[in-house]
Amino acid sequence: xxxxxxxxxKVLVTGxxxxxxxxxxxNMLAANTNVVAGVxxxxxxxxxxxxxxxxxxxxxxxxxxxxxxxxxxxxLGAADSIMECADAGVPLVVCITEGIPVNDMARAAAFLKxxxxxxxxxxxxxxxxxxxxxxxxxxxxxxxxGDIGFISRSGTLTYEVVALLTAAGLGQSTCVGIGGDPIIGxxxxxxxxxxxxxPHTAAVVMCGEIGGSDExxxxxxxxTMTKPVIAFVSGRTAPPGKRMGHAGAIISxxxxxxAGKVAALQAAGVPVAETIFEIPDMVKKALNR
Amino acid sequence: MKIHEYQAxxxxxxxxxxxxxxxxxxxxxEAETIARExxxxxxIKAQVYVGGRGKAGGIQFGDTxxxxxxxxxxxxxxxxxxxxxxxxxxxxxxxxKEEYYVGVIMDRASQAPVIMVSAAxxxxxxxxxxxxxxxxxxxxxxxxxxxxxxxxxxxxxDAGMPSVVVAKGGAILTALAKAFLAADASLAExxxxxxxxxxxxxxxxxxILIDDNALTRQPEFASWSExxxxxxLEFEAKAEGLTYVKLDGNVGIIxxxxxxxxxxxxxxxxSGGKPAxxxxxxxxxxxxxxxxxxxxxxxxxxxxxxxxxxxxGITRGEEVAKGIIMAQGELPPGMPIVARLSGTGEVEGRxxxxxxxxxxxxxMRDASQKIVAAISNL
Numbered sequence: 001x002x003x004x005x006x007x008x009x010k011v012l013v014t015g016x017x018x019x020x021x022x023x024x025x026x027n028m029l030a031a032n033t034n035v036v037a038g039v040x041x042x043x044x045x046x047x048x049x050x051x052x053x054x055x056x057x058x059x060x061x062x063x064x065x066x067x068x069x070x071x072x073x074x075x076l077g078a079a080d081s082i083m084e085c086a087d088a089g090v091p092l093v094v095c096i097t098e099g100i101p102v103n104d105m106a107r108a109a110a111f112l113k114x115x116x117x118x119x120x121x122x123x124x125x126x127x128x129x130x131x132x133x134x135x136x137x138x139x140x141x142x143x144x145x146g147d148i149g150f151i152s153r154s155g156t157l158t159y160e161v162v163a164l165l166t167a168a169g170l171g172q173s174t175c176v177g178i179g180g181d182p183i184i185g186x187x188x189x190x191x192x193x194x195x196x197x198x199p200h201t202a203a204v205v206m207c208g209e210i211g212g213s214d215e216x217x218x219x220x221x222x223x224t225m226t227k228p229v230i231a232f233v234s235g236r237t238a239p240p241g242k243r244m245g246h247a248g249a250i251i252s253x254x255x256x257x258x259a260g261k262v263a264a265l266q267a268a269g270v271p272v273a274e275t276i277f278e279i280p281d282m283v284k285k286a287l288n289r
Numbered sequence: 290m291k292i293h294e295y296q297a298x299x300x301x302x303x304x305x306x307x308x309x310x311x312x313x314x315x316x317x318x319e320a321e322t323i324a325r326e327x328x329x330x331x332x333i334k335a336q337v338y339v340g341g342r343g344k345a346g347g348i349q350f351g352d353t354x355x356x357x358x359x360x361x362x363x364x365x366x367x368x369x370x371x372x373x374x375x376x377x378x379x380x381x382x383x384x385x386k387e388e389y390y391v392g393v394i395m396d397r398a399s400q401a402p403v404i405m406v407s408a409a410x411x412x413x414x415x416x417x418x419x420x421x422x423x424x425x426x427x428x429x430x431x432x433x434x435x436x437x438x439x440x441x442x443x444x445x446x447d448a449g450m451p452s453v454v455v456a457k458g459g460a461i462l463t464a465l466a467k468a469f470l471a472a473d474a475s476l477a478e479x480x481x482x483x484x485x486x487x488x489x490x491x492x493x494x495x496x497i498l499i500d501d502n503a504l505t506r507q508p509e510f511a512s513w514s515e516x517x518x519x520x521x522l523e524f525e526a527k528a529e530g531l532t533y534v535k536l537d538g539n540v541g542i543i544x545x546x547x548x549x550x551x552x553x554x555x556x557x558x559x560s561g562g563k564p565a566x567x568x569x570x571x572x573x574x575x576x577x578x579x580x581x582x583x584x585x586x587x588x589x590x591x592x593x594x595x596x597x598x599x600x601x602g603i604t605r606g607e608e609v610a611k612g613i614i615m616a617q618g619e620l621p622p623g624m625p626i627v628a629r630l631s632g633t634g635e636v637e638g639r640x641x642x643x644x645x646x647x648x649x650x651x652x653m654r655d656a657s658q659k660i661v662a663a664i665s666n667l
Contacts, residue, residue, distance in 0.1 A: 076506060101473055101503035102395050109400035110432035139602040139632065154548020156600045159632070160653070163600075180547055182397040209548055212397050234552040237536075237564060245532045245547025245569045247502065248397070253415055275556060277654055 002129035002174045003149070003194040003201070004092060004118070005068065011135055012037040012066035012090070014057065014073050014081045015097075017048060021072035024096075024137050025049060028070070031140040033133035036064040057081075057088040068092040070126060070135045078122060079104035082185075086115040093185070094135045095122035102247070105183040112185065119185025123246065125155035125177035138175065146171015148283060149195035151188055152207035153180050153214075153246070157234060161207060161276050168280035173201040180246030182211070188218035196225045203228045203287055205279060208261055210235030211249045215261040219268040228286035231265045232273045233258045290499045291338040292513050295378045297495040301479070304468040306461050307491040311380030320361030323379040324354040332383075333360040336376040337369050340413075340496075345369045350382060383493055384486040389450060390414050390425075391462050392478030393436075393469040395500075399429040402469055404436055404462070406444045411481035424448075436466035457490040458482060472510065473503030522588065531568060531582055538563025540660055541586035541595035543579075545570050545604050553598045556653050562661035565592045573603040579612025580619075587620050593667060594625040596660040598653055599632075606630040606638025614645045625663035629656035 011028070015021040016038030026049060028035055035051050037060035044055035054060040057069065069090045073081040078097035085093045100122050112119055120127060126136010130143035142159055144166040152158040158177050165172065176191050178184055188206055195201045206229060208215035215233065222229050236258040238244050240251040251257050262272050271286065273279045283289075298308040310327070313336065314320040324331045335347030342348055347369050351357030357379065367374045388411030396403040406426045409417050417424055426448045430436050442459035450458065461482065469477040476498040483493040504511040516524035526533030532547070536554075540562040544550035547569050554564040566589060570582050579597075586595055599609050613628055620626070629650040630638040642649045648663070650656025 075502060099502045101500050101506075102475060103402070103470055103473055103500065103503070106395070106401045106430075107432045137602070142632075152548070154546060154551075156544070156546025156602070157548030157552050159600050159602060160549060160552070163631070182395065183400050207548070209551060234548055234555060236555045237558045238551060238554070238567075239536065242534050242567075244534060244551050244567055249547060249551065253419075275559060275654065276552060277652075 002132060003191070003198050004120070004174060004176065005127055005129050005132070005135055007032070007034065007132035009068045010034050010036045010064065010066045012039060012057065012060045012064065012069050014039045014069060014071045014085070016040060016051070016072065017043050017053065018072055018074070022048070024072065025051065027140070028134060031133045033135065036066050057084045057090065061088050061090060066090065068135060069094070071095040071097055073097060075099040075101070079108040082108045082119060083111045086112055086117040090117060092118050092120070094120045094124070094126045095185070096124060096126055096136055098123040100181070102182060105181065109183055109185070120176060121179040121184060123181040124179030124184070125158060127174060127176045129174045130172050136177065138177065142166060143175065144171035146173065147200055147202040148172050149198070149201040149204040150175040151191045151204065152177055153209050153248070154207065154234070157207055161205065161232070161279055164276060164280050165205070165283070168284070170280055170283055173198060180248050182248040187214040189214070189221050192218060192221060192225065192229065196227055201227065203230065203283055205230050205283060208233045209246070209249050210238050210244065210251050210258050211246070211256040213255065216264040219264040219270065222268045222270055229270050230273065230279060230282045230286060231270050232276055232279060233261045233265070290501055290504065290510070290514060292497055292499060292510065293336040293338070293376070294334065294495060295336060296513055297497040298492065300468055300472050300497060301465070301492050301495055304464040306464050306468070307489065308495070309380050309383060309491060309493070311378050313376050314361055314379050315365070315376050317358040317362040317365065320377060320379050321354045321358035324351055324357035327381050330382040331357050331379050333357060333364050334378040334380065335364050335367065335369060335374040336378055337372045337374055339370045339372055342369060347374060383483060385481070385483045385493065386486050387484040388481030388493070389454065389458070389484070390478070390480045391458065391465060391482050392476070392480065393430070393466055393474070394478070395475045396429065401429040401432055402466070404428050404430060404444060404466060406448045406462070408448045408450055414478070414480060430466060435470065436463055438463045451484070453488055454484055454490055461490065461492070472497065473500045473507050474498060475500045526568070526585060529581060529585070531570060531585065533585065534567040535589065536564050536566050538565045539591050539593040539664060541565050541589065541592040542598070543568045543570060543582050543586060543595065544598040545572060545574065545600065549598065549600060553596065553653060553657070556657045557596060557661065560654070560657040560661045562657065562664065565589055574608070576608045576611035576615060579609050580616040583613065583616040583626070584619055587624065594660050594664040596656055597626065597628040598656060599628070599630050601630065601632030601634055604633070606632065606634030607641060608634070610638035610641035613647060614641065617645070625660065625667070627656045627660040627663065629653055
């Protein structure tokens with residue numbers, strides 16, 4: 001009952017020996033995530049938190065059978081780490097790092113077009129499948145097992161909405177933080193396609209924000225789905241031309257406004273919540289619960 | 290990060306793109322001296338971080354050194370869209386025959402820089418894009434090879450440019466694409482790309498934006514940053530590790546995480562308030578950071594009250610509460626603060642706030658309504 005990640009996923013962590021990497025590796029282990037390897041060049045051979053560390057991703061994959069990676073490498077090395085994972089044939093890469101130069105991400109995006117690797121992020125909280133573990137930094141205690149798929153461009157907003165869903169008795173199949181950067185590996189639409197195919201997901205909540213046109217692209221796809229989608233868009237009060245924290249959250253010219261996204265989603269028949277507090281009731285209504 | 294025209298032209302010059310000589314003056318006398326050195330009619334161009342300088346009177350001409358001084362005297366100190374002109378670029382007047390547009394801009398939809406070319410140059414390219422998109426030739430850059438010279442020439446030919454521009458402009462556009470990547474730009478444009486009466490082609494004006502995320506590996510460009518030319522509070526916040534955006538209202542807002550802060554702004558607006566700012570303290574902030582953030586927001590004279598909205602994960606509620614209590618004595622007396630703490634350390638945090646007689650909200654909506662009410666009761 002999940003997309004992208006389940007309890008049999010074998011996770012390697014690049015940048016595991018750094019402060020952030022180590023802290024969150026411990027949390028991932030505490031959530032029963034199957035962390036099989038760490039990768040930090042120069043630290044190969046060490047065992048940290050019971051996890052063997054390797055110098056290269058290729059070696060980690062060969063020795064442990066890792067089939068997913070979480071990246072905690074600092075900004076200037078993170079795009080290289082994404083490409084190293086793709087080169088080593090890792091099918092799923094989740095990049096947590098914030099602040100990667102956008103030209104580096106353009107190069108990584110071009111590289112990924114020639115490799116069968118799915119990238120989540122960068123600048124994202126990762127993903128979690130309640131009851132089975134997590135890849136990334138989401139606080140695991142807020143989740144509850146269930147059948148609601150969740151997709152968001154933001155971190156703490158994800159936690160807010162997930163906490164509301166959990167409090168309303170609406171558990172989650174998988175929660176995916178797709179990231180707040182202008183260039184991200186996976187947008188709303190491919191996540192919706194995965195949830196549509198997942199037999200254990202009944203409905204999907206998507207939290208968009210200003211900037212770009214990924215919500216509009218999702219709106220064009222949603223009418224072909226059999227499952228209901230509930231949406232929320234943040235940044236209704238954001239002024240044009242100002243970067244609202246996330247590098248990707250910026251209204252440029254007439255594109256990327258909250259009003260435009262809400263209109264596109266509503267035109268596709270998607271109920272759009274005015275505030276996050278309405279989301280649980282809207283989900284229940286869509287599912288007749 | 291924005292840089293000035295003269296700095297953008299310096300980058301272009303390093304990549305072999307022809308630009309006319311020019312020097313920067315901060316006083317009318319300096320402008321006169323530079324004009325005398327050039328011994329030719331000059332243009333005086335305001336160096337400010339906004340577009341539309343020409344329409345605002347920020348570009349003036351001087352046929353003699355004395356006229357150049359007078360022109361600089363008019364432009365220096367001028368207010369253009371809220372920014373004061375502190376510097377002018379003095380450059381010989383060009384004999385331009387035709388004007389074109391070439392640019393490179395990071396495009397999120399193509400996940401790559403996109404090259405743009407138009408024979409309709411010298412004007413607002415966004416306007417051309419909106420009204421006559423067929424006049425713009427676009428092509429995403431292949432990140433494996435960059436822009437090839439043959440691709441550049443083909444684009445200029447497709448845009449209907451004369452053969453002299455296809456030949457000379459092709460080399461310029463190829464160099465511009467190289468400069469874009471090497472300088473870690475998110476935008477690099479030459480507008481206009483000028484065909485001169487003598488048949489030469491040069492960059493008559495240039496605009497480059499540098500990717501903020503790349504400044505750590507572009508120390509020279511980082512040193513070009515001019516805090517006094519941008520919003521001083523936003524710049525200072527960045528130096529303190531806070532992300533701050535100034536808005537127009539009177540409710541100061543502090544939170545952790547960009548999406549949460551943005552949603553808090555929306556919630557305050559829905560509750561009838563007007564957000565004064567966006568401030569993201571990031572993850573794992575300690576009491577000291579919280580205090581700094583509060584004092585920071587309160588420096589905006591428009592701010593009448595502050596809402597703190599924290600969803601604790603790595604950030605701990607009691608640290609946030611301690612920071613609020615620490616800041617209290619240094620904030621303007623009577624300024625209302627409402628905190629909403631959820632997640633890690635929420636119980637401890639709320640207890641600390643209650644002991645100190647501070648207001649707190651049960652959730653984001655409750656806290657928004659409380660701060661808006663508190664401000665309207667002042």
